[in-house]
Structures are given as structure tokens and as C-alpha cells.
Amino acid sequence: MKRKGHAMRYLGNGSALCAIVLCAIVGCVAPKYVPKSMIPPPIKYCNSTIGHMSGARPWILEGTCCCTPTSKLIEEYHKAGLGIALEDLIKKYKEAGITTDLDHKNCNNCCDHGPHVVKGGKCMATPTMGTSNFEEVISGIFTQKESNGKKKLTAHRP
């Protein structure tokens, strides 16, 4: 009877230990799920996909507009009181080594000029809708990552 009691106790202890180990493993393997918010972060930088935010100045002129330079965009700038010609704007981007949709498209800022200017790179091609990069570029909120040994910069301009 005593032996049986001992055996039961050992079995109980063993089970408890197993349960603790199992819980620890499960806890380590699967982090608690926290869903992403359905409320979008505020828009900080505009681009050609979401459309121009009225009043935003071009990125190259210390602004928050990352739209591709077009004659339509220049009209918007003029309406907002910014007198700049299309050729001059394109020239300014070229001089700064910034590439736009006029140079290449659909790279999602993963090209050699990347990341996006907002992230400290030299690529201002419109990012691909429905990707993390797209959201980060618009909101200006992103985590610092390292890739290819190069440290990417965080958003550096208001």
C-alpha cells in the first residue's frame, strides 16, 4: 500500500514536471498573439498611390510629399503657393541621386537605391500597396532593421 502511494506520488511529481516543461516549451515556441490594430496610423508622407496631400511640399524641398513629379502634381504645388517647374523638380531629385517612378517602378524600394527616402535611402519609387514597406513609408513608423550589413536609417525628417 505504502509502495503504491510512493509510486503515485512519483507519478504525480513526474506529471507536474512534464506539464511545467511542456508549458515552458509552448510558451517559448508560440508568443502570445496580439492582433494588429484595424485603425490605420496617421498619414505622414504622401505618395502617388494614395494621392497627393494638399499643402505637402516635395521631399527634396524638406517636405513630406513623395509623389512622382508630374505636371498634375506641379499644378497642385502651384495651387498651394509653391512656384516650381516640373523640369527643375526632376533635376533636383536627379542631382540628389534620388530615383523616382520616372526611372524605375515596382521595386518596392528593394532596389540598389533603396530603401525609400523616408527610411534614409535614395529610392522614391512608389512602394507596392499591401506590403509592410508601403505602410511604413506612409506612416513614417518603422522598426530599425539591418540588411546586407548596412544599417538602415530611421525617418529623419518631420
Place this chain on the structure above:
Amino acid sequence: MKARRLMGCCVAFLIVTAAGCARHFSLGPFAQMDYGRSIAPGKQAFQRGDNEKSVDQFKKLKEKQGINYPLYLLFLGRAYMASGDFFDAQKSFLAAEKTLDETLTGAETGINLVVSDPQKIYRGRPEDGIMAHYSNALCFVKDRDYENAIIELKKSLLADKGKKAEQDADFSPVHYLMGISYGEMGLFDDALVALRSVTRCNPECAYGWYEAAKLARAQKNEDEYKRCIDKFRSLCPDSCLNSAPGKDGREEFVILLDCGYLGPPLSGMAGSFKKRKGSYAEKYARVYIDGVCAGRTYQLGDVGYQASTAGGRLMGKVARKVIGTVARQGLSLASFGASGMLTGGGEADMRFWETLPGEIHLFMGVAPPGLHTIRLDFFDYKDRPLERYQQVWHFINLTKGEMPILFMRSVSDIHNQNKKS
């Protein structure tokens, strides 16, 4: 007597050389293991949804080249595509297509004859051609270059089609993209033919009927429109498209959703005898636009089925009858002669494009122009929600006259905010 001795020496020399070759090349299992080890980091990163790391890993492999070079290009192309970089994805897929189409040099053919299957220069599986051309076409569609998209889609259909006249290409995603592309080019008759193929190959895909109905209405074919829209409504009663057949100022968008992963080949031969099935939980996704349910995704194409068929027929059915007995004996003899003697046993080649999806799903939704937040809730085969697969995408912009096509894939924990902290 001398001649006999010389002959004997020659034979002995040949056997020794062959044995030497065999020792050199008979690393079949190790080659497979090395290959598995080399792709593991990139593959795991891809499955985790870490596209950036996946691209970096496959880039490194691509630079190494070697016998698996076409496969690395395909892996890289898909990683680029998942990260939204359609520009580089296209370059990779084009390079892969070119490499797979290239004829081997004499020396390469010679090497392929003597080495075991896993050590052969990778020449592609049936699904590689179909999916590489399809993915490339998707890149062209993203770029609104519909003419080139059609060329790629036709190549994809050719890769899918069997050699017999009665066999037909039955991969619906290709027909669907073709319908969209022809529609955008204003070639409505061709578009209707392509979309009819979607409804014929996959009658359960509700959105194929919806697209066909739209085209029928554009052509003022009211009978066809009624037939297609009724079918759509019966299949998809909870879709947001039901309330707006005339769109009433709202704009449409499309989600092409990759679900799961393609299962491994069942045999080392190019054609498997059964349908390849990957093990994945997700069956479909329910889509919410700004928190309101807009419908669910429907399977547009089964990649596992395509990987096991040619022209809509299971390869096994054809192959078993025709080559079943004769060829198998012949193959076993040949493998004994070629692989068995030289390489010490024929090992099945298990290399395949492992980042391919198991299924391609389609969703079509409609919403007012402007910015929207889209949520995808995934469900398993028993209609139980898969919480960790949930995806939320902000700033989805719908503009007048444009139908954006969003490319997405099911990944566990991709939007788990806890992971990042």
C-alpha cells in the same frame, strides 16, 4: 593472346575508372542533404514572412550558381514577389525561364548521364514552367503591360497543356489573368473566352462567374449576363458584390491569395502518380473592408493538382497504362545500368520549387473610392478560425477606373504585434 590481354586490361581500366567516377559522384544522399541545408535558411525565412532575409539568402545561393541554379532563381523570384519587388522578381523569373529552356552542352549531358538524380543539373519539374510564366505574367499585369502578360500566360498554358490534341490547359489562374488582360486591352471576345475557361475548369470559383457576367453586360449580352450573375449569386450569397452589380460609384479590387505550400514530389520522376498535397491548415479567408465582411476567397487554382497533371489528366492515369509495366522494367534496368553501376544506387530527386503555394485563391471586392483597411481572417478545413494567420493591411487605395490587384499570401504570425516587441 596479346589482343585478349590488352582487351582485358582495357575492360579492367574502364571498370576502375567507372568505379572512381562512382566514388566521386556517388554522394547522392549527401548532395540532397547539402541542397536541403543550403535552401533551409531562405525557405524558413520565407515561411516566417521575413521576405527581406529570404531574398538575402537566395541571393547568396544564386551567386554560387551550380547545378541548382535555375531553382535558386525561382526561389529568389518568389521571395522578391512576396516582398513586393515585382521589378526584380521579373528579372529572376526571366533568367530562370531562360536557364531552364537552355539546351545542355555535351559535357553537361555526359555528367547528367553518369551522376545520380539529385546531382543532375536541375532541368525543372512540370509545375516550374507553368508557375514561372504565370508569376512573370503577374509582374507584367502589375506593371499594366498586358501585351507581354498575354505572351507569358500563353507560354504558361503551353507548359501546362499535354501533348495530346484532346488535352487542354486547365490552370484557372492563368485563364483568369488572361481574361483580365484581354479585358484591359479592350479585346472583349478573347476575354470572354478566357473567363469561360475559368468557369469551365473551376466552376466553384464564384468570381470567375462574376467577371464573365461583367463582360457579358459590357457586350450587352443580357442572357449570358443573367446566367453568369445568377450562378455567382448562388455560389457567393454573402459577397459585397451582390449589392452592387452596377457598382454604383464604387470601385472594385482583386486579391490573389497564395495559400499553403506545394507538397513534395511523390516520386523522383518528373510526373508524380498522385496529386501532390502539401500539409497546411488554411482553407479559405474571409475578407473585411473597414471592419465589414465583404465575402470570402475561393480557390482559383490548385497548384498541387497542376503539379501532378498534364492537360487536365493525372499523369499517373496516362503513364501507368502506357509505361506502367514495360517502362518501369526498362527504367529499372537502365537505372541499374547507369546509376546502379556507376553511382551505386539510383536515389530519387526530391528537389522542387518549395516556396510555391499549395493553392491560389481569388477575392473580388467593391468599396467607395478612397483609403481602406482590409483584414483577412483565415479558416481551416473545419471552418475553425486560424487566429494567428490574420492579416491587416492599411491604406488600400481605390481610385476611379482602376482595379488594383493585390498579391498576398497566408503566413502565420505575420501581423502578431507581440512578435515585434
